[in-house]
Each structure stands twice: as C-alpha cells, then as structure tokens.
Amino acid sequence: MVRVGEMRERVTILTLTEKADRSGWEWTPTKTTWAKSEKTGRLSLFSTVGAGQEGYTFTLRRHPLTPAQALRWRGRFAFVTDLSYPDRGHIEVGCAMIEPMVCTVTRTDIKKNELNRPTLTEAVKLSFPACIVEKYAGFTAGDIHDTTTQTLVAVCPKAVKLAPGEIVAVGGILDDDGEPCRYRVQVPHELSEWKNEYELTREADA
Template identity: 35%
Template sequence: MTSISAGDLRDRIGVLQLQFQEERNQYQWDESRRLWADAQPDTRSNLFSSVGIGARGVTFVIRKHSGLTLHDAFLWNGQHCFLTAILPHDHPGYFTVKAALAEVRICRKDADLTPSGCTFPGILTEKSVKHEEPDLHAEVTTDYVLVTPKVISLAPGSWVTVDDAFYRVQVPHLLDPYKNEYEIRRREDC
C-alpha cells in the first residue's frame, strides 16, 4: 500500500461541471469548486475515445469527494482534463482519477439550419486522412471524431461547426453513459 497524506496533495485543480445558459443558447464548462490533488503526467496515452486516437494522460490522487462523476472535468495548470476513470485508491479516503489532456473546441450544432444554433464544448481527435484525386482537381477528406458531453445530440447527416469550420456528422456512437462520440467529415479542395 502506497502511503499518502493531505500534504502530498500539492496541485490545485478546478472541478468543472457542464452548465446550460439558456439566454445564450450554449453549454459551457464552469468551475464548481477547487480541490487539492497529486497530479502525475502519464507515460502512456489515455484512450478517452473508443473511435479516435488517444491523448496524453494524467493521473490525479484526490480525497474522496461525493458527487464527482465522469460527467465532470478538471482544470489543471490551464489544461482541460477529460475524466476517464474514478477508482478507489490503495489508501482509504482517496480516489485515483485518470484523465486525458484535451483541447476544448467551440462547436455549434445544426450549423446549416440556423446561424444561432446551440453551442457546446467538444473535443476533436483525429481518425484518418484520405487524399483523393478525382478528375482534374485534388480533394482532401479528413475524418475526425468529435467527443461531446452526453447531453449533446447530433443527427447523422447534419452539419456541425468546430472552431467555425463545417463538418458533416457521419456516424454517432452513443453507448457510453458519460459521453457521445461522432465521426465527422470535412472535404476540402487542394
């Protein structure tokens, strides 16, 4: 058993919860509280997406806090931490929390229908890139995976913007109880 004490928790982190602002028609991450943790960057990638590629990971040790779920996120050293596991620690009274370091993007659903569609935070991860040369011009097709909070629902065939760039929603993956993943596609002429 690894010994740990409150004095070992030297990193200040913010606990983020998703909030909806009706007057602005947007979801955003808001800090609900702050707590102390022991944060250690991982040497392996954190596979936070079942369809896309992984991201750098970080492991936190925190005191047990009621109400912390995988619907939440952490803010650590200015970086968004997508929570992937909350596990009992070897030492009673503590949790081990696994997270992926992720860049949050501003997204807008149903972007083709209304310029004032609902905005929400999403995480874009790469899936694959294809280069095609039909006829006389070249076209690049880029497939990404957009990871969203569970409350975000995107219909296949609809358009979503990520940082103001348009993507078509291809395939939804909705079985995870804490997040949704959408395969999205962007085509551009070269």
C-alpha cells in the same frame, strides 16, 4: 496511501451546465481542491475511435465525482476517463489532457399555432464544448481535381446529441477566410454512459 503533503496542486472540478438563455452548454467551475498530479507516461485512449492524448492521474480527497465532469489544472483541461478508489479517503482520477473547442450547430425550430399547424420556422444556433481528435485522412483522386477528406472525432458531453447529416462549425479550426471550418456529422457513437462521440468529415481541394 497518499500523504497529505503530496497533494500540493490545485485543481478545479468542472460541471457541464446549460446556458441561461438555452443556447447551448458550457463547462462551469464548481469546486477547487488540492490534488496530487502524476503523468502516466502513456496515451489515454479516451475516445473509442479517435487518437489518444497525454494521460495524467490526479489523486483527490474522496468526492462525489463522476466521469460526466472534468478538471482544470494549471490552466489545462483534463477530460475524465476513469475513477478508482485506492483507500477510503481518496479518489484517483484518470484523465486525458485535451482542450475542448467551442462548436456550434444550427437547427430549424418549427413553431405551431393553437391549431397545431406550423406557422413559423426559426434557425436556432446551439454551442457546446467538444474535444476534437483526428481519426484518419483519406485521399481521393478525381478526374478534374484531387480532394482530401479529413475525418475528425468530436467527443462531446452526454447532454450533446447530434444527428447524422447535421453541420457542425468547429471554432478552433479555421478555414482560409478565418471562419470556423464546417464538418458534416457522419457516424454517431452513443453507447457510452458518460459521453457521445461523432465522426465528422470535411472535403477540401488537395
């Protein structure tokens, strides 16, 4: 049983929303409430193929929360991994503490005329939040020079769908010119009801 006095922390519930100009998605605050926070002391394996992150459990008054949402606590982003109900009045929210990065993907939008013939091609840039974790780093020795292949995993909200071969710019990782690093989508993992995961790769000189 959770006592009212134990819920001393303020947490904000976040919901993914599409931007008004349809240029992508973002996390939007929808409600702030009291909660009890507890560090689990173990890694939260919120990704099926990526590295785990610091785990926390938040206890709130019962609320229609789903794993498609997230929490903000003390300025930190909490990715919801599981929900449980210890009693009739409360909900326990398992979370992985990881800050999402703003990513962008550019797609070709082909316009058609009244005869259904393509008349115009436009580049459409979409932005979305993704939690980026490492999978592994490989090393390949070549005849002329050596390259490293970095593989990351982008854990995205379910609304975000990427196709193999698409190029994703990861805003929180910069190259030598100060520009977001560009990764190619390799392997999708889309079986989860609440999230999509994508393996991204980038090669660079060692």
